Amino acid sequence: MDSRSRAVSSTKRWLTAIAPVAASATLAGPVIIELLPNELRSRVSSGIDRLFFSPIFAADHTIVIRQTDSLNSNLLYDASITYLSVSISPSMNRLRASKHADDNAIVLLLDENEEHVDIFAGAGFRWKLFRDQNNQSQRHSGELRWLELTFHRKHMGIALESYFSHILERSKEIKSADRRLKIHLNEYDDWIASDLQHPATFATVAMEPELKRTIMKDLERFVKRKEYYSRIGKAWKRGYLIYGPPGTGKSSLIAAMANYLKFDIYDMELKEVWYNSRLKALMKSMKSKSILVIEDIDGAIRIQNRGEKAAENRASDDYDEITLSALLNAIDGLCSVKGEERIIVFTTNYKEKLDPALLRPGRMDVHIYMGYCTPSSFRVLASNYLAIDEHPLLEEIEELLTEVGATPAEVAEELMRSEDVDIALMGLIQLLNRKKKESPEAEGCVGDARIDDELVVEDERQKGSEIRLAAGEERQ
Numbered sequence: 001m002d003s004r005s006r007a008v009s010s011t012k013r014w015l016t017a018i019a020p021v022a023a024s025a026t027l028a029g030p031v032i033i034e035l036l037p038n039e040l041r042s043r044v045s046s047g048i049d050r051l052f053f054s055p056i057f058a059a060d061h062t063i064v065i066r067q068t069d070s071l072n073s074n075l076l077y078d079a080s081i082t083y084l085s086v087s088i089s090p091s092m093n094r095l096r097a098s099k100h101a102d103d104n105a106i107v108l109l110l111d112e113n114e115e116h117v118d119i120f121a122g123a124g125f126r127w128k129l130f131r132d133q134n135n136q137s138q139r140h141s142g143e144l145r146w147l148e149l150t151f152h153r154k155h156m157g158i159a160l161e162s163y164f165s166h167i168l169e170r171s172k173e174i175k176s177a178d179r180r181l182k183i184h185l186n187e188y189d190d191w192i193a194s195d196l197q198h199p200a201t202f203a204t205v206a207m208e209p210e211l212k213r214t215i216m217k218d219l220e221r222f223v224k225r226k227e228y229y230s231r232i233g234k235a236w237k238r239g240y241l242i243y244g245p246p247g248t249g250k251s252s253l254i255a256a257m258a259n260y261l262k263f264d265i266y267d268m269e270l271k272e273v274w275y276n277s278r279l280k281a282l283m284k285s286m287k288s289k290s291i292l293v294i295e296d297i298d299g300a301i302r303i304q305n306r307g308e309k310a311a312e313n314r315a316s317d318d319y320d321e322i323t324l325s326a327l328l329n330a331i332d333g334l335c336s337v338k339g340e341e342r343i344i345v346f347t348t349n350y351k352e353k354l355d356p357a358l359l360r361p362g363r364m365d366v367h368i369y370m371g372y373c374t375p376s377s378f379r380v381l382a383s384n385y386l387a388i389d390e391h392p393l394l395e396e397i398e399e400l401l402t403e404v405g406a407t408p409a410e411v412a413e414e415l416m417r418s419e420d421v422d423i424a425l426m427g428l429i430q431l432l433n434r435k436k437k438e439s440p441e442a443e444g445c446v447g448d449a450r451i452d453d454e455l456v457v458e459d460e461r462q463k464g465s466e467i468r469l470a471a472g473e474e475r476q
């Protein structure tokens, strides 16, 4: 195959990979262009541009779509970026391309200062992406990128009445067809997203089956209750405190929750956030259907020498150091966004160190203790790591686990040491016997996982009131 044919065929592969959407969204333009040799494409492309824009510059309208508006993330901007990712034509002179490890398709993206013309309902719409790299003063207001959409003024009706809704609709379809969960980590004033690769599910987390069911039901009930929260005038949010010794599966449980609900995780490192204004901006830029996670909350607040930094900027509250009340206010602000469900998870190894203000229901509604491995949680690990349900050594291990405390992480590590089941189980028996010798008085099984009784009662009380308030609603 000569180089021209290879170029055309690789363009076609991309078009196939980036979906049938391209055809529906951009109609005639790119479809014709796709069939033309490379050097002709840019001429045709600029011809389309002239057809729709050149004679009528004076009559053009431009709509600016910012990434954030008043610190809130702009859904229209996000939708437009998603829409453009499948509607831009590979014939453009300059494109951004990216590919995810677990994805076959190469995704083409509009690059900064590049233009793309989209044809919709016979009207031409010209898109251009901008980024302000110099304006540092706006860094934490997040207004760094924006799109400009230009079209003839006679098409204003089409733009407002049907083009925008078409974009919103298409972006929803594209996202649900290509839903990869993300984990967002805060870096400076922004969230940096990458794919959530954590494989934990409720099936693989070692904890009491009854507790798993309770948590899953609680999550399901929460996400279905938009109407309910709005009727009782409460923010649609649920707070979970997950606590227990290191290596007992707190992070694994969070990943299982995200994978179960298909929610993104926003893992906030409070040490990286210096001022309230930035904390608020970060929280406001979180998308719905997400879980905000703050790990090791006991150490996360006032852990650093923030006082000095903050003192330099005492001019306004926004520059105050981040205290517990500032964090709670920011969370309340986050949750005041109407109609968006919010799940907040704090983890700690030391629940007793936490301020009671954080623990009360309404803040942290459900408290989950993750503890040492018990016989039943060990069965889950044995099944996950060794694919066994029965084995002559299991009984001895279960007996030992009632006498010594071993975290699921310790047990998992032993089980991974060998693919030979006998060797792996013998290794675990040796570990447990060593632990028994080292601290003969240690109590085993002080824990496994549980939801605090107090909170279950609180939750039951809430259920009672729900039934009274929501007549006819089925109790789960």
Ligand SMILES: Nc1ncnc2c1ncn2[C@@H]1O[C@H](COP(=O)(O)OP(=O)(O)OP(=O)(O)O)[C@@H](O)[C@H]1O
Pocket: 204, 205, 206, 207, 245, 246, 247, 248, 249, 250, 251, 252, 253, 349, 370, 407, 408, 409, 410, 412
């Ligand atoms: N309950 C559990 N179920 C399944 N695997 C577990 C569990 N607890 C720990 N593990 C295993 O041990 C590793 C560490 O667990 P994880 O990070 O979830 O613990 P953690 O309680 O969040 O620890 P830390 O407090 O140190 O952050 C995980 O990768 C997982 O393989």
